[in-house]
Every structure is written in structure tokens, then in C-alpha cells.
Amino acid sequence: MIDYHGEITMTEILIDPYIKDLTRVIQNTSMTTTYKMVWIRSIIEICKSDRNLKTIHFDQISEKAVEFYWNQTIFFNLAQGSNPNQHPVIYQIVADEIKKYQDVFGHQPKFYSKVRDQVQIPVAKITFELGRYVSQKFPLVSSKKYKIYDLDLKSKTIRPYRPDLIHDHFELLSDIISYRWVQFLEGFNNAPRISKKMKATDQQNVKRDTQLRKFWQYLDLENPDHICFHSGKPIQEGNLSVDHVIPWSYIFSDDIWNLVYVDRAVNSSKGNSIPGEEIIQKLESRNKELLSLMQAQFPENKQTHELVSSINLGLVRKNWIGCQ
Numbered sequence: 001m002i003d004y005h006g007e008i009t010m011t012e013i014l015i016d017p018y019i020k021d022l023t024r025v026i027q028n029t030s031m032t033t034t035y036k037m038v039w040i041r042s043i044i045e046i047c048k049s050d051r052n053l054k055t056i057h058f059d060q061i062s063e064k065a066v067e068f069y070w071n072q073t074i075f076f077n078l079a080q081g082s083n084p085n086q087h088p089v090i091y092q093i094v095a096d097e098i099k100k101y102q103d104v105f106g107h108q109p110k111f112y113s114k115v116r117d118q119v120q121i122p123v124a125k126i127t128f129e130l131g132r133y134v135s136q137k138f139p140l141v142s143s144k145k146y147k148i149y150d151l152d153l154k155s156k157t158i159r160p161y162r163p164d165l166i167h168d169h170f171e172l173l174s175d176i177i178s179y180r181w182v183q184f185l186e187g188f189n190n191a192p193r194i195s196k197k198m199k200a201t202d203q204q205n206v207k208r209d210t211q212l213r214k215f216w217q218y219l220d221l222e223n224p225d226h227i228c229f230h231s232g233k234p235i236q237e238g239n240l241s242v243d244h245v246i247p248w249s250y251i252f253s254d255d256i257w258n259l260v261y262v263d264r265a266v267n268s269s270k271g272n273s274i275p276g277e278e279i280i281q282k283l284e285s286r287n288k289e290l291l292s293l294m295q296a297q298f299p300e301n302k303q304t305h306e307l308v309s310s311i312n313l314g315l316v317r318k319n320w321i322g323c324q
Helices: 017-028 035-049 058-076 089-105 112-118 123-133 163-168 170-185 194-202 212-222 264-270 277-297 302-313 315-322
Strands: 149-152 157-160 240-244 259-263
Touching: 017 035, 017 163, 017 170, 035 058, 035 123, 035 157, 035 163, 035 170, 058 089, 058 112, 058 123, 058 194, 089 112, 089 123, 163 170, 170 194, 212 240, 212 259, 212 277, 240 264, 259 264, 277 302, 277 315, 302 315
Parallel strands: none
Antiparallel strands: 149 157, 240 259
């Protein structure tokens, strides 16, 4: 199927020429934003739902684009363009709507499919962007234009030449698009686990591990009196919570080196804020103290080995710098 460099392998040598051309475009089209990947991913998803469709309106693609950008932004805040000083217009439209939604309904991340009826996305603006910057440019690779679809800018529609083949090869095309998309994002998002984040949002399966109680036996070693890491005050019974010092939305993992006891109210008010230098120094010191206790109590434990590795690699500071 796809090798480690994202290229089609010999097992696909007999694939239909149309699908070959489409994969060439996906793999080689020039990109300064993820617009082209949003464009083609939307098209193949629409074709997946109807292998005999005749035309696709830009508004249908725009609605899909909103969903992709919403899900990636509200959970992981992944930038979608290589210019750090100017976000792509569609991304910014979606980010603005996310802020409006959070101002009204709170900051609990939810997939777009769950809140579609609660937001009003200016689809016409997105359709304009896609029509102007993507629809004509997507089939171009260098000076060659591949025959992927007929384009009617007046009616704002495209007519894929072989929607049936797109439908039948959806999984292959989806993998190739995801690979190219992740590869591009890794160029300017200084964040870990981007491919895992992309897969989670694609499958609408972003789950935080709520079983943080399993870390209590380790955290109790260093903090048996349950003192809030942030406030320094004793945590009242029933208010004990475990916090990710460096935001979970950046790390996308539960690691002992990043977990501390906090008061539930403090944890809620903290949200996804990035800690300051003082907190990072405190966490680094805590980890050294915790490691000494864990090596005595759990010398061969997986969590102990991971804590050793995190200290040796300087993961606290590296991830703190990366998430800023």
C-alpha cells in the first residue's frame, strides 16, 4: 500500500490510472497551508457517501473543511499554515467561531458534529476562499495539470471524473492524504504525537484517560498530605484532582513526570493555561524527589523507568518550551 516515505509501492502497480494520477497530485502538490488536503479529503469523503454522484458544490466541501479544522483546533490547536505571523483565513474563521462557542458554552472540547446546530459558520466566506485559492490550483503539479475533475466556477461546483473509483479506493486515498497532511503539519507545529492526534480527530475518538487514580500510589509517595501543587494549600476531602502541568492538549498523554495533585477548583480554573518558569522549576524538583522515592519503593516499575528517562531527556523543559 504505502511505504514509509508515503509513496505507492509495487503492490499498487495495477491500480487504475485515474487513482494513480490523484495520488500523484496529493503527494506532490505544493502547499503553504493545509487547504489542498482539506479540499481533497472533503471530496473523497463526499464520494464515499455516494459513488454515483454527479457534482459536488463548494458549500459541501466548505462544511467538511469546518469540521476538520474545528476538531483539530478545539482539541489540539494545530496550526494549519507555514506562516507563523498569518493564519490561513479559513482556519481563522473557524478559530473565531470556536471562541464564540466557548464564551457561551464553556471550554469543554466537543467535536463539530456535536455542536453543529449551536454555531453559525459563515460558509460563504469559506467557499470563496476555496474557490479562489484551491479549486483551480489543486490539480496542478509543477506545470502539469492532471484531469481530476471538471470545474465550474460560475456554479461553484466540481464534477469528479471517477467518483466510483474514489469511493472504491477511499481507504488508500485517505491514508495518503493523512500522511501528507501530517508531514506538512510537522514542519511548523512544534508538538508531539501529531499523527496520533490527527488519527484521533479523524475517527472522532479523542479520549482523555480518566483513570488517573492509578497514579495515586506514586504521587502519594512524594505528597502524602495531598497539598495542592499550585496553591500550596491542603486539599479538602472530595476535592482531590490530578493535573497535567503541561497541558494535555499539547502532550496528548498521561505521564507521571507531568502529573501532580491539585485542588479540583484550582484545576478547573487553570484550564489549558501554559505554566510559568517557577512552576516548571517546581515540577523538575518534584520529579527528582519523586524518582528517589519510587526507586526505593518500585525499583523495577514501568513508571519508575519512564520517570528516569524523562529526567535524563529533560522532557519537562523541552515540552514546556515547545507548547509556548
